[in-house]
Amino acid sequence: MTQGLPTPPNGQLKTSVLKGNTSGNQISLNGRILPGVWLQNKTANSLTTYIGDSSIRQLFGVDLLNTSNPVKQPVRWFSLDTNQTLSSLLIGGYRYLDITDITKKEGMRVQANGNILVISTNIAKVTDIRQEINHRLTIDVDRATPWQINQVSTPIDPNVPSTPPNREWLLTLDGIAQPQLVKRYTPRKLSLLESLLKQLKPALRRPITPLKQVEVLNNQTFIRLSIPINFVPKVTTYPNRLVIDIQPDTLVERDITWTQGLRWQQRYVNLDAEKFPVTWLEINPRITQVKLKPILPNANTLVGTAPLILTAQQNSAVAAINGGYFNRNNRYPLGAIRYNNQWLSSPILNRGAIAWNNSGEFYFNRLTLEETLVTSTNRLPILFLNSGYVQAGIARYNRLWGATYIPLIDNEVILVVEKNQIVKQFAGGKANEAAIPIPENGYLLTLRGKATDSINQLPIGSVIQITSTTTPSDFSRYPNILGAGPLLLQNRQVVLDAKSEKFSDAFAQEKAVRSAICTTATGTLIIAAVHNRPNGAGPSLAEHTQLMRQMGCVNALNLDGGSSTSLYLGGELINRPASTAARVHNGIGIFLESR
Numbered sequence: 001m002t003q004g005l006p007t008p009p010n011g012q013l014k015t016s017v018l019k020g021n022t023s024g025n026q027i028s029l030n031g032r033i034l035p036g037v038w039l040q041n042k043t044a045n046s047l048t049t050y051i052g053d054s055s056i057r058q059l060f061g062v063d064l065l066n067t068s069n070p071v072k073q074p075v076r077w078f079s080l081d082t083n084q085t086l087s088s089l090l091i092g093g094y095r096y097l098d099i100t101d102i103t104k105k106e107g108m109r110v111q112a113n114g115n116i117l118v119i120s121t122n123i124a125k126v127t128d129i130r131q132e133i134n135h136r137l138t139i140d141v142d143r144a145t146p147w148q149i150n151q152v153s154t155p156i157d158p159n160v161p162s163t164p165p166n167r168e169w170l171l172t173l174d175g176i177a178q179p180q181l182v183k184r185y186t187p188r189k190l191s192l193l194e195s196l197l198k199q200l201k202p203a204l205r206r207p208i209t210p211l212k213q214v215e216v217l218n219n220q221t222f223i224r225l226s227i228p229i230n231f232v233p234k235v236t237t238y239p240n241r242l243v244i245d246i247q248p249d250t251l252v253e254r255d256i257t258w259t260q261g262l263r264w265q266q267r268y269v270n271l272d273a274e275k276f277p278v279t280w281l282e283i284n285p286r287i288t289q290v291k292l293k294p295i296l297p298n299a300n301t302l303v304g305t306a307p308l309i310l311t312a313q314q315n316s317a318v319a320a321i322n323g324g325y326f327n328r329n330n331r332y333p334l335g336a337i338r339y340n341n342q343w344l345s346s347p348i349l350n351r352g353a354i355a356w357n358n359s360g361e362f363y364f365n366r367l368t369l370e371e372t373l374v375t376s377t378n379r380l381p382i383l384f385l386n387s388g389y390v391q392a393g394i395a396r397y398n399r400l401w402g403a404t405y406i407p408l409i410d411n412e413v414i415l416v417v418e419k420n421q422i423v424k425q426f427a428g429g430k431a432n433e434a435a436i437p438i439p440e441n442g443y444l445l446t447l448r449g450k451a452t453d454s455i456n457q458l459p460i461g462s463v464i465q466i467t468s469t470t471t472p473s474d475f476s477r478y479p480n481i482l483g484a485g486p487l488l489l490q491n492r493q494v495v496l497d498a499k500s501e502k503f504s505d506a507f508a509q510e511k512a513v514r515s516a517i518c519t520t521a522t523g524t525l526i527i528a529a530v531h532n533r534p535n536g537a538g539p540s541l542a543e544h545t546q547l548m549r550q551m552g553c554v555n556a557l558n559l560d561g562g563s564s565t566s567l568y569l570g571g572e573l574i575n576r577p578a579s580t581a582a583r584v585h586n587g588i589g590i591f592l593e594s595r
Contacts, residue, residue: 024115027051029059029146030123030174030219037094037571038117049103049110050089050096051117054571061147061237066255073097073256078144078237090259090592093318095570106144121146123219124175129185131209135231135246139173139223142240146174149235149244151577168212169233171223171244177216185214185223210246230535248534251277259592261287262319264569269530269550276539276547279567279575280528281319282520283590285360292356292525294339294482295320295589301402302345302386305331305583308566309573317589320568321515321527324484325560326585330408330432332388333585336367336483343369343468344400346385349502352487352557354517355478362519363478364490364555366501368471371396373445375464378457382445382466392449396466397438404435405444413452418442422462425455482588488516488545489556496545511537514544514561517588518553526553527588529567529575560584 023039036055041048053073056062065074074085075097087098103110109120124145130138149171210233213224227233227246234250236243253267258281266279283290295315297306305326312320324335336347338355346369347353353367371382373394383393386401390408397405407414412428418439428436428446438444447455458464470476486498486508498508514530530547532538539547541558548556559565563582567575 022112024112024117026116027055027059028113028116028118030120033116034059036117037092037096039091039096040112040117048098048100049117050098052094052571053088053097054094054569056097056099058148058572059146061149061235063237063252064254064256068255068257070257070259076237077102078239078241080239090318093313093316093570095258121174124173126173126175126177126181126221129177129181129211129214129223131211135210137211137225137244137246139171139242139244140240141173141175141242144237144240147235147237147242148172149233151579165229166226167229169225169227171225171233171235171242173221173223173242174219175221176219177214177221182214182216185211187213230532249275249277258569259318261285261290261592262590264574266574269547271539271543271546271550274533274536274543276533276543277531278528278547278551279531280526280551281321281567281569281590283319283525283527284523285356285362285525286523289593291358291591291593292480293317293589293591294323294337294344294480295587296337296344296585302333302337302400303331303402305585307578307581308568308584308587309578309581311584311587312568312589313571315589316591317568318570318592319527319590320566320587321517321529322560322564322566322584323482323586323588327388328582330388331585332408334387334389335485336369336481337586338479338481341479342400343385346371346387347483348384348387348389351483351485351501353475353481353483353485354557355475355481357478357480360523361478362525362555363474364487364519364557365472365475366485366487367475367481367483369468370471371466371468373458373464374467375458375462378454380454380457390448393447393451394454395446395448396443397446398443399438399440401438404437405446406433406435407431407446409448411452413447413455415445415447415458416442417445417464420463420465422458422460422464425458425460482586484557484559486541486558487556488541488548488558489518489553492549492554494545494549496541498541508541511540511543512562513538513565514541515559515565515567516544516548516553516556517559518548518551518556520552521554522552526551527567527590529565531565531575 021039021041025037027036037052039050062075062077072085073088107122111118124141124143128140152168152170210225212226215222231246231248232250234245256264258264261284263282268275269278297311298304308322326334333345336353337344347367350366350368355363373380382396384395407428409431414428415422416424485501488496516528518526564584566581
C-alpha cells in the first residue's frame with residue numbers, strides 16, 4: 001500500500017461528463033476526514049457513488065486485479081471471488097470506481113456533505129491474531145472492514161550495530177480487538193535486571209517476531225510491526241481474514257489496462273541469476289488524446305522542488321515520472337527542459353535526452369545547445385540558459401527562471417538586456433545575496449570568471465541578438481525535450497557511456513533504485529521504476545540497460561534515480577510509499593486530452 005495521498009487540487013472536480021452529479025476531494029471514513037476524490041451521480045431512480053481507485057486502495061485496502069478492459073476493474077476485498085468487478089470511468093486526472101454495490105452489500109452509510117463524502121461502516125470485531133511460521137501473521141475479523149498499512153518510522157535503534165535494521169509498520173483496521181488480544185500483545189515493562197541485561201547484550205533487542213503491539217483507540221485497532229529494512233509486508237484478504245506475509249519478494253504482480261492507451265504493469269524482470277522488481281506504465285502515444293509534457297512544481301519559476309505526486313496533481317497529469325537532475329541545495333535545474341518549442345533550461349555536458357512531438361514521434365540522443373551572442377562587432381558563446389550549472393563564461397537568465405536572479409558565485413558581472421539592447425551593467429557582488437530583477441521584455445547576461453574580460457566588448461547601448469542551434473540538429477525538429485542521462489540504448493544498441501556524459505566513476509558503478517523512459521519496437525512509450533533486488537541493492541547502470549532491453553526497449557534514457565525515483569498514476573505513487581520519495585525539480589507528465 002502507498003501512503004501520504006495529498007489533497008487533490010480543485011475542491012470541485014469538473015465532472016460535466018455526468019449529469020446530476022456532485023463531487024469533491026475529501027472523504028470522511030468513520031469520522032476521519034481524509035483526502036480522496038469522489039463523485040455521485042443521481043438519477044430519478046438511483047444514486048451511484050464513485051471514488052478514485054487510489055482512494056479505494058489506500059482507504060479501504062481493496063486490491064486491484066489484472067484486467068484488459070479499461071472500464072471494468074476486478075477487485076478483491078475480503079472475498080474469494082476474484083471476479084468481483086467495479087465499473088470505472090476516467091475524469092480529470094483520476095479514474096473512478098463504482099463502489100455502490102460494495103457499500104450496499106456491507107451495510108455502509110454514504111452521504112455527500114458539500115466537498116466531503118461521508119462514509120460510515122459497521123465496526124468489525126478482531127477476534128484473533130496469530131503469528132505463524134514463515135513470517136506470516138493472520139488476523140481474524142467478523143466482517144469486511146477498511147484497513148491500511150503504512151511505514152511509519154526510521155530504523156529502530158539505528159545507533160546499535162548489533163540490532164538488525166528494522167522499520168516500523170502500522171496496520172490499522174476499522175475494528176475493535178478483543179481485550180485478551182490487546183493484553184497478549186502489550187509490551188511488558190522490563191524489570192531492572194532485564195534492562196541491565198539488554199544494555200550489556202544489545203543482541204537481546206533483536207526482534208523475534210514482527211508483531212510488537214496491539215492497541216485499540218476510537219474504534220480502531222492498531223497493530224505495530226517491526227520488519228527488517230529489506231522486507232515488506234504483503235497483505236491479502238480472504239473472507240473474515242487478513243493474512244500478512246513478510247518477505248523480501250513481496251511485489252504484487254499487476255497487468256492492468258488502466259485506460260485506453262495506458263497500461264500499468266509490475267513484475268520481476270530476470271537478469272541472469274538476479275531478478276529486479278519493476279513497475280512501469282506503457283503508453284500508446286498514437287492514441288490522439290495521449291500527450292506528454294515536461295512538468296514543474298511552479299508555473300512562475302524554475303527554482304524549486306516538490307514531491308512528484310503534488311506536481312502531477314497541480315498540472316492535472318494522469319500519470320508522471322520524475323525527470324532530470326537538479327541541485328538539491330538551491331533547487332536549480334541541471335539539464336535540458338524544452339516545452340512547446342521554448343527552452344526553459346539548457347542541456348549540460350552533452351548528456352542524454354529524449355525529444356518528442358504531439359504526433360507520437362520520439363528521438364533519443366546526447367544533446368548540446370549552442371547559443372551565440374551576436375553584436376555588430378563580436379560573436380560570443382553563451383554556455384547556459386536558465387541553468388544551475390556554473391562554469392566560467394557567459395550564461396543567460398530570462399523570466400522563465402523567475403522574477404529575479406540571485407548570483408550563483410561571487411563577482412559575477414550582470415548585464416541587463418531589454419528589447420535586444422544592453423541597458424544596464426553592474427557587479428553581482430557576493431553569491432546568494434542580492435536578488436536582481438529580470439526584465440519582462442528581456443533577460444540577464446551573467447559573466448563569470450575570465451568571461452568578465454569581455455565586458456569592454458559589451459558596452460551599454462549595444463544592440464545584440466541571440467542565435468541558437470542544437471547538436472545533433474535533429475533535436476531542433478521536436479517541440480519538447482527533457483535531458484537526464486546517461487543514454488542507455490539507441491536503435492537497439494547499447495550506447496551506455498557514463499564517462500562521456502561527465503558522470504563520475506562512483507555514479508557509474510553505483511547500484512541503486514533507478515528510473516527510465518524508453519520506446520519499444522511497436523511504437524509505445526514506457527516509463528519505468530526499477531527497485532532493489534530481493535535482499536540486495538538496485539541495478540547498476542549496466543544492469544539497468546539490460547533490464548530495459550529485456551522489457552523490449554529500443555531506445556532508452558536513464559532518468560534521475562535513488563530517492564527521486566517516483567512513478568505516479570491517478571492520485572498516488574505506484575512504485576513506493578510516497579513518504580519515502582524525495583522532492584524533485586521536474587518530471588514528464590502524461591495527459592489524456594479531450595478529442
